[in-house]
Amino acid sequence: MRSKRIAKIVLAFVSAVSLGIGAAGPAAADSAPAAGKTGVVGKDGPESIIGGETADSSRGMAALHRNGDFQCSGSIVDNRWVLTARHCLYDGDTRIPDSQLTVRVKSLDRTSGGGVVGISDSKVRTNHDIAMLKLDRSANAEPVRLATANPKVGATTYVFGWGRTCATCAPSTLLKRATMRVESIDADDVFGGRAIRTSGLNGRTCYGDSGGPLFKLVDGNRYQVGVVSGGNAGCPDDTGYLFASTPTSLTWIQNVMADF
Template sequence: MRIRTFVTPAVVDGETAESADGIAAILFDNDDAGTGRGNLLCTGSIIAERWILTAKHCFAESHVKQDASKIQVRVKSKSYNDGGGVIQVDDIKWRTNHDIALLHLTRDANSEHVRLASASPVEGSTNYIFGWGTRSGPQGAPAKELRRATITVADIDDTDGYGVGRGIRSAKGNGIACSGDSGGPQFKLVDGLRYQVGVTSAVWVSGNACVSPMWSATVPTSLDWIKGVAGL
């Protein structure tokens, strides 16, 4: 999770998610046996059989960069380190000046895909975030099971964590994002269906706690780029 530069130095609170449909755990530096029981890097969403949408800073600001050989994803499991299936990543694409990245998988995820929103959410509306991030501050351990939280949209014309790309600023509902939730989806509900409007990018940190507000990169702003790269 990027910390906004103006801050003084798992989904916190929230609740256990009912399922991991459309959500992927992004792992790095796994063991040689390829079990996928490595370190949780970030969270992502499955937008097509071989494409994961997530945050650029997960890679650009870590030792990973664009070395896809260091990355695997786990799909179809509420646990980031057990169950489901583990798939190797063979390419990492990221968008200039936006906290948006796409991971290409070596095989099909065989999992439910998320719907991508073409319009931003309404200010004041309740949205939902998902992730395996720490529940006890930026230095804590990942959540054992996928969690979700409600958040309230405060501003749809803010910036993402880089302060350049368009972003959605949201206030805490029953929870807020923290380290490890980066790259996870922010959903709005339309007629009972969820549409991804944001990619978790940054959160306000006070002391050793992730607190409100948080920022997400705006998916509709990057929709043409996403579709072009993924061939959607």
């Protein structure tokens, strides 16, 4: 990991070890979940949401695998595109070949159900922890909505992922979600761009949640405002979680889908 990010947990977590902080999980229904910079955990292994609850829908969610092993969480932003974290596509400093990656869609269970779709291309943003995966066929699923503005400080948000359920546990088999509170929106001094910082209200992200979505409810509809990026190494408490701001990269995301 980069020296500055040693304290943060880079939520990606590859395989049983790459769960990632802020594990991303399938998107749930447009209703609030029932009633949760310091070293990055990401590249060291995946994590699932600690606490929180099991999600009741996988709508808009995608579980990213590498050679059949769980890698990260992600969200379906178009039937041919999945949004995830940039660091999820790297093994150390080496870019993972697209041919090694697949996503499971339309299932709460990352190991079975729904469908598995291959990746035909991928794009990473060099100055933000954001990446796009182009599917080799339609996901045949309902995409998530992308927010045009960052949430306000103090706003209640919801994160989804298949990350670890404790710092030393394996990634969750079933999609989980947790309620978060927005604490600030700052510059990301590791990846660049803007980062939404949150604290957990009924749970927290961990390895394997990387790449998963952070949602804000607006008029009963769910909008993705962030992508799980990092947190405190070891997932020790309910503070200090980082999400790459999707509104910050919205134009880039739209251009990737239009140009490729």
